[in-house]
Amino acid sequence: MTAAVDTPESGYARRPGELLRAYAGLIKPRVIELLLVTTIPAMLLAARGIPSPWLVLATLLGGTMAAGSANALNCVADADIDQMMKRTRARPLVRHTVSTRHALVFGIALGAGSFGWLWATTNLLAAALAVGTILFYVLVYTLFLKRRTAQNIVWGGAAGCMPVVIGWASVTGRVDWPAIAMFGIVFFWTPPHTWALAMKYKDDYERAGVPMLPVVARPTHVSRQIVSFTWLMVLWTLLLVPAAGWLYAVFAVLAGGWFLFLAHRLHVMTRQGQPAKPMRLFHMSNTYLMIVCVALAVDSALSLPVLGWPPVW
Known part of the structure; x- marks a missing residue:
């Protein structure tokens, strides 16, 4: 007979496997995958080669915990919005597979764990940046910007840019200009990526009162x-x-040209009143970021610098 775990606030008995899936839903693994994809190239570029596998693993684990913490706390704060949007109605707090109290404790514990883990296995700067990212995402983006301004994703998206900075800091113990450059790439990538999705789900956001x-x-x-x-x-x-x-450089230009073509086509079709198909741009944006990150990772692993970089530390 399968054991059951009781969730006191909901009053429901849940199988361990069911609870595991619910907690996995709280951390939004698909979002975390995207964040980790940007962390590895930053570490390779910082090391000008392949850093210690243990350091990479430790950084990815700490980054996963930090992102999971931010996402779980976001689910707690946005439960009322998620309930009103078709795209998010299957999330654990909406379906009551996890209680609000348990989700809150889970998110805080993941955040504290990420700080302790990164400090112990990398350095204090990386750990502090991870906690700062969680606080910014929850307090600035989720609780303030998201419900108040159409610029929410522009400035709030800065939280999603931080994994590259954390990855760089875990290798070097500091933040150098290439880390800021990588931050900027993800910063400018976020609005086209998110607005394309919001064009598709405009009615959802409007119903929930989110001014995307x-x-x-x-x-x-x-x-x-x-x-x-x-x-x-x-x-x-x-x-x-x-x-x-x-x-x-070659892949950045080619992939960038592809992205620009689709963005301009979306604008032309929108201006002409034709079906714009924004999800094509949304899905392509994920592929674009993957191509740029993989190209950067390979270039860094092969250590093929140009224009005199890196300097002698």
Whole structure:
């Protein structure tokens, strides 16, 4: 007979496997995957080669705990919104598979654990940056920006840029300009990525009272903003060329051109009143970030610097 675990606040008996899936849902593993993809290239570039496998594993584990903490606390704060949106109605707190109190304790414990783990296995700077990211995501983005301004994802998205800085700091013990350049790439990538999704789920966000840009602005304004941020992102990727190499430069230009083509096409179709298909750009944006990160990782592992980088430390 399968053992059952009681969840006191809900009054329901839940099998261990069911609870495991529920807690996994709280940390949003698909979001974490994307964050970790950006961490590894930052560590390779910081090391100008392949860093210690143990250091990479320790950083990824600590980063996963930090991101999981932020996401779980986000689920607690946004439970009312999630209940109103079709896209998020299956989340654990909406389905009552995890109690609010347990989710809150889980999120705080993950955050504390990430700090202790990163401090013990990497350094204090990386650990402090991880905690700062959690606090920014929950207190600044989730509790303040998200419900009050259409610029929510522009500034709140800075939290999603921090894994590259944490990865760099775990290797070097400091933050250098290539880490800031990588931060900028993800910073400018986030609005086109998120606004494309929000165009598709505009009615969901409007029903929940979340002022995402597609809710409060005309479609042509949204698509124009997507084009603008895409140009900023592609140009910003070139800042890393001196720190990386020609392989990275080639793929950054080619993938960036692809992204720009789709962004401009989305804007043209929107302006002409045709079906814009924003999800095509959304899915492509994930592929784009993967291509740029893999190219950077390979270039860094092969140590093919250009323009005199890296300097002698």
